[in-house]
Amino acid sequence: MALALDRRPLGKTGIEVSAMGIGSSPFRHGAAADWVGLLEEAYDCGITYYDTARSYVNGEAVIAHLPPSVRDGLIIATKTGARGGPHCLRDLQASLRTMGRDHIDLWMTHMVETMREYELCTELGGFCDVAVAARTAGLVRATGASFHAPTEVILRAIEERAFDVVMFPFNVLGRETVFGAPISDYRDRLLPAARANGVGVVVMKVLAGGEMKHGAPRLGFLADPATGQDTLSGAIRYALMQPGIATAVLGIANRTELRRNLAAGIGVGPDPEACRTLEARVAVASPGECTRCAACLDVCPEGIEIPKVFRLLDQDRFFGMTGIARFKYARMQPDASACARCGKCAEVCPEDFDIARLLQLAHVRLTQATRPAGSRQTEEENTHG
Structure with missing residues (x-):
């Protein structure tokens, strides 16, 4: 039997997703129709989760250009930048029109950064109220939020079950995320909390926001020369092996990247022991003094970050x-x-x-x-x- 991408439940939404998702942020170049072939090939190869947002140029528009079999087969997540109110509902209606669909699989509020932004989502008339009403009306299958936020903000959202799904950065580099929220915290606190509360987890920035694409030669131990997989492939496998993650979204700009990513992800399932081994090796390789706790972030009189x-x-x-x-x-x-x-x-x-x-x-x-x-x-x- 041929190996394929792992399929995983997205929390308690009843939605099953591919362990690897494709993100549309690179689609901003050219016209929406230019990206149809890449998205079709990704779907044919088993990537069923597609991530976009109202603010991503071409990201929603490309969906309308797809053949119906692909457009209806994808699990599509899109986002509004609004935290609630009429603008939030207008974004939902615009997304449906742009994509030529009668529903959205996962509708999210985009880039929640602070506790106050989270509270705006949960207040009367906030995103959560609008999203639940849309779900009841059949316009949305599941609700969610993408976070670039300290651990405590995301943990509160999970424990209060404000959303069906949460999305946050996650990668093997360990400290490379929002200041005040090391990825080890996300791994050791957020993933168990999400499992306990039935909240689905989608992760992004698997390659440190694309920075690893420019080379990380001292992380060569992530590669597997026996199978021809490079350092980037190892970083992708790490995210896919992490227990508790439903899907890892990668921005894919061309067929070369698509095939490299697929080769890294095919046949990969949760493997906590392999994850711990890689985490230990990265920790040894990067004994930096600063933990990025952010205690100093606003105290420098000169404004140095x-x-x-x-x-x-x-x-x-x-x-x-x-x-x-x-x-x-x-x-x-x-x-x-x-x-x-x-x-x-x-x-x-x-x-x-x-x-x-x-x-x-x-x-x-x-x-x-x-x-x-x-x-x-x-x-x-x-x-x-």
Whole structure:
């Protein structure tokens, strides 16, 4: 029997999804019809979960161009940026018209970042009220929210069962997510809570927002030369092996990426032991001083985003992601050279290291403003990789 992509239940929604999903953020280039062939091939190869949003150029429009057998066979998730009110309902109606469908499988509110934004969703007339009414009317099969938020915000949403599905960043790099919310926290707290409450989990940023595509040579242990799988393939397999994740969304821009991702994901199911092995190896490889707890984020008088500087420094010195780290550092204003050594960050930092000295080291290492070779993607375009 030929191996195929794993199929998994999406929480208690009654919806089954492929373990790997395709994200539409790369579809912003060209016209919607240009992406039909790639989406059809992905579906024919077993990828049934498709992620888009009202704000993604071409993302919804491409659905209307698909043959009915593909359009109706996909599990389609789309998002509104609204937290409630009339605009929220207008987005739902516009999404249905644009896609040429009579329902949406998973309708989500997009990029919830703070506790206050979450509370807006749950207040009277908020997204949750609108989404439940839409579900009752048959316009929506399940409700959800995508989060770029601290652990406590997402945990509250899960425990209150405000949504049928939650979506958040998850990747093997461990600390590479929202400041104040390490991925280890997401793994060890959110995934068990979601299982306990019957909430489906969709993850994104499996390749650190696409940053790993520009090279991570010191993570070579993620590769499997015997099967021809590279470091990116190993990072994809890690997300697919993680128990509790229904589907991992990857932004796929061409057939080469599609086939590479499929080769990595075919036949992969939950494997907690393999996950723990990879997590331990990454932890040993990246013994950075900063945990990205974000305690210092708003205390610097000069406005330096200290956790972001250290994130880029660690990518450079531990993972070999030098090109993308230097490129992003060159866009920081102010950068680490603005440090006045006032010591205010040290007063709130729970770790014991010389922050000012490490900022100086970061500036020295990252001041070569290098754009990754062959890259046309911006930081914003790497939404789901």
